Amino acid sequence: MNKYCILFMTVYVGICTAQYRDNKLANKVIANEEFVQVKNKALEVVKTGFNAGDGYGEVWIRDYNTFIELSAEVFEAKELEENLLVFFRLQGADGNIIDGFIPKEKAVKTDGGYQYIYSDLESNYCGHKNTVETDHESSLVQAVFKYLKKTGNKNFLSTKVGTETVAVRMEKAMQFLLDYRWATEFGLIYGATTADWGDVQHTHPWGVYITDDTKYCVDIYDNAMMVIALDNLMEMVREAKTKWQPIRNKLAKNIKRVLWDDKNQKFIPHVYLDGSPYPDNFNENAIYYHGGTAVAIEAGLLSKAQIKTSLDKMIANVKASGAGSIGLTLYPPYPEWAFENKGMYPYGYQNGGDWTWFGGRMIQQLVKYGFVKEAYEQLLPMTDRVVKNNGFYEWYTIDNRPEGSGTFRGSAGVLYNAIELMEEWAEKHK
Structure with a gap:
């Protein structure tokens, strides 16, 4: 047998082996009864409303962005559209987007509580904004994009809200980030010092509002969200490309230049505008941000090799911490003294809690980038606990106990989409 025949046989056997593996995995996906249960449960949960979950009265844009596609399975397009319009009606004159809205009669006014936002354009709802975070504008643009993809209603873009x-x-929302949240030194948008994608800053007992003690920084989550939003905006509004494409490209380039630690193959948690709030002997760069990394992958900022390395690090972190899934917010967690908010203890809430809300997004990206076997393996702990606990809980403790809202629609939305992607792949490879 000559060398060409040997080469041909080697390639042929390799292709057949890969096809066999794909076929075997595809059949596993199709036969997985938990996937069916989780999807059905997700549809039931999302039918009950648009607030983030049973622990919340508000509709939050960062949450709605992650379950609007699921909502489109059970609600008329007009209802989805109306929610989006409320955010635009309550938009600030400077272009800023609120965090969430609530019926005026349900707005609770207390000392130190939310500072409610009103507009003559909106008669039924008032809004609020967790100003320490910088993802509201990007989340709304992404949500509109998903709405258009699901409904095909491009006329929505020409709907007038006031005179615009x-x-x-x-x-205007994207321009707000350039005008009021732009760190010229880095060519990136900035926010307060929070844990990964969280909206609780290190200072203040509550921590959702910018204060005199706020320490500003740039991070991967906010900036990756803006990259995605700009990509979405340019696809929806083609004439916007002339202005926003160069900005998007520079943003992506600056993210890798400023925030990517090439030696350690990870994103630096924070690069500060005016010094770190933490002592010199605290190595913040030892912390790995799971959520921001997943969103960076969605933004197309990492190569396939870097994605595999990122996944390996996440799996190693899960093993080291004892967490239930790669939804682990970050690892290792910040020390007890790092946040004034008592709920931000090590492995508590956004400081190392395990959130399917972001873990499910990582699963979606693994499927999209061809890591389907890995996606399947890492998805199983998330679907298993939905069935076991009979709910889509907001987050899980380090020993996999459910915490927070049991009808967290963001978790339902990302898991539903992840399973859908797995099933679409399986149908093509069975």
Whole structure:
């Protein structure tokens, strides 16, 4: 047998082996009864409303962005559209987007509580904004994009809110980030010092509002969210490309230049505008941000090799911490003294809690980038606990106990989408 025949046989056997593996995995996905249960449960949960979950009265844009596609399975397009319009009606004159809205009669006014936002354009709802975070504008643009993809209603972009169309208002939202949240030194948007994607800053007992003690920084989550939003905006509003494409490209380039630690193959948690709030002997860069990394992958900022390395690090972190899934917010957690908010203890809430809300997004990206076997393996702990605990809980403790809202719609939305992607792949490879 000559060398060409040997080469041909080697390639042929390799292809057949890969096809066999794919076929075997595809059949596992199709036969997985938990996937069916989780999808059905997700549909039941999302039918009951648009607030983040049973522990919340508000509709939050960062949550709605992650379950609007699931909502489209059970609600008329007009209802989805109305929620989006409320965010635009309550948009600030400077272009900023609120965090969430609530019926006016349910707004609870207490000392130190939310500072409610009103507008003559909106008669039924008032809003609020957790100003320490910088993802509201990007989340709304992404949500509109998903709405258009699901409904095909491109006329929504020309809907007038006051004197301006939705398309114009989306650009104003992005411009707000350039005008009021832009760190010129780094060419990135900034926010307060929070844990990964969280909206609780290190200072203040509550921590959702910018204060005199706020320490500003740039991080991967906010900036990756803006990259995704700009990509979405340019696809929806083609004439916007001339202005926003160069900005998007520079943003992506600066993310890798400023925030990517090439030696350690990870994102630096925070790069500060005016010094770290933490002592010199605290190595913050030892912390690995799971959520921000997943969103960076969605933004197309990492190569396939870097994605595999990121996944390996996440799995290692889960093993080292004892967590239930790669939804682990970050590892290792910040020390007890790092946040004034008592709920931000090590492995508590956003400081190392295990959130399917972000773990499910990582699963989606693994499927999209061809890591389907790995996606399947890492998805199983998330679907298993939904069935076991009979709910989509907000987050899980280090020993996998459910905490927070049991009808957290963001978790339902990302898991539903992850399973859908797995099933679409399986149908093509069975």
